[in-house]
Amino acid sequence: MVEKIIYEKAPVRYLGEPEKEYEHVAMILISNPKKFNIIEGDMIDPLMTAFKDFNNDKKARACVYSSVGENQGAGASISELLGNSEQIREHYQHGAGLAQTILALNKPVVAAMSGMTYGGSLEITAACDVRLCDKTLSWGLPEENVAGCPAGWGGLELLPRIIGLDRTSIVAHTSFTGQYFNAQQAKEWGFVHAVYEPKDLMKEALELAEKMACAAPLAVAASRETMIQSFYGNNIIEKIAENANKLSRAADSEDTKMACKMFAENDYKTKRKFEGK
Numbered sequence: 001m002v003e004k005i006i007y008e009k010a011p012v013r014y015l016g017e018p019e020k021e022y023e024h025v026a027m028i029l030i031s032n033p034k035k036f037n038i039i040e041g042d043m044i045d046p047l048m049t050a051f052k053d054f055n056n057d058k059k060a061r062a063c064v065y066s067s068v069g070e071n072q073g074a075g076a077s078i079s080e081l082l083g084n085s086e087q088i089r090e091h092y093q094h095g096a097g098l099a100q101t102i103l104a105l106n107k108p109v110v111a112a113m114s115g116m117t118y119g120g121s122l123e124i125t126a127a128c129d130v131r132l133c134d135k136t137l138s139w140g141l142p143e144e145n146v147a148g149c150p151a152g153w154g155g156l157e158l159l160p161r162i163i164g165l166d167r168t169s170i171v172a173h174t175s176f177t178g179q180y181f182n183a184q185q186a187k188e189w190g191f192v193h194a195v196y197e198p199k200d201l202m203k204e205a206l207e208l209a210e211k212m213a214c215a216a217p218l219a220v221a222a223s224r225e226t227m228i229q230s231f232y233g234n235n236i237i238e239k240i241a242e243n244a245n246k247l248s249r250a251a252d253s254e255d256t257k258m259a260c261k262m263f264a265e266n267d268y269k270t271k272r273k274f275e276g277k
Contacts, residue, residue: 003031003046004040004043004046005029005050006028006029006031006050007027007028007054008027009059011024011059016202022206022209022213023213024059024060024062025060025062025206026064027064028047028051028054029067029068030067030072033068033069036073036116037072037073038074038077039073039075039120039121040077041077041094048098051101051102051105054105054109061220062107062109062110062212064109064112064209065112066112066113066202066205067114070114070136072114072115072116072137073116073118073122074118075122075142076120076121081149081257082260088252089248089252091248092153092247092251093241095120095152095153096152096154099123099124099126099127100237100241102124102127102128103127103228103232104237106220107217108224109129109130110128110129110212111124111125111128112132113125113131113132113133113137113192114133114198116138117133118180119142119151122140123153123154124154126154126158127154131193132192132196132201132205132208133194133201134196135183135198137183137186137192138182139181139186141156141159141171141175142174142178143175145178146259147259148251148256148260149250150247151175152243153244155171156171156243157236157239158232158236161231163189163191183195254275254277258274259274
């Protein structure tokens with residue numbers, strides 16, 4: 001069975017030119033490239049476990065989160081949204097748990113993004129400490145238009161803070177219209193720290209993680225907790241869980257079932273006719 005979640009313990013070896021070993025850096029990779037690295041239901045627990053393993057790994061002091069192939073991820077699988085009310089609620093809670101797990105870490109995570117980074121895939125990177133990307137990045141929250149359901153894995157809470165409360169309209173724009181944005185816009189709006197050529201992205205992410213890993217671990221942990229509480233508020237982890245329940249109720253609708261059924265049948269072009277039911 002092919003592993004869809006890859007956790008590489010520290011030290012991580014970069015196999016490019018020149019080769020280099022990063023003694024205190026771990027790596028977590030999404031590996032579902034034939035399906036554009038969508039995060040399927042059976043991948044959520046292993047991904048959560050990988051982040052917890054990183055947090056418990058005494059040798060690892062920083063982590064790079066990325067993917068195999070050309071795309072970070074086309075979002076979460078929508079198959080769970082075709083289920084009953086309990087399955088839909090679990091889908092939202094489960095995904096929100098990923099953001100909660102990352103925010104609760106006591107070590108930093110660098111996200112290295114490329115290609116399609118949509119929906120749940122985008123929301124997971126929003127929970128990371130620093131985001132880097134290459135020039136191929138395309139990002140957004142298309143759920144409401146494509147699947148007839150709201151985002152619910154922490155992105156609606158985190159993204160407005162990351163890009164600035166004065167730019168909340170950008171989050172509303174992508175969420176309500178399904179429009180995607182590019183790498184330059186991500187840099188301009190502060191969502192990513194830097195934009196690189198595709199061949200340089202992983203090397204740069206590892207280099208940044210190594211610099212973080214050289215800092216005093218206890219100081220980093222305390223600083224990280226303080227920054228998250230100051231930036232997002234003391235109850236952000238609880239708020240994401242609370243909102244996931246609320247958002248799941250909006251996804252338990254005839255509109256969502258209709259849109260997800262069309263998506264499952266590979267009908268991406270037909271305009272959805274939502275009825276508000």
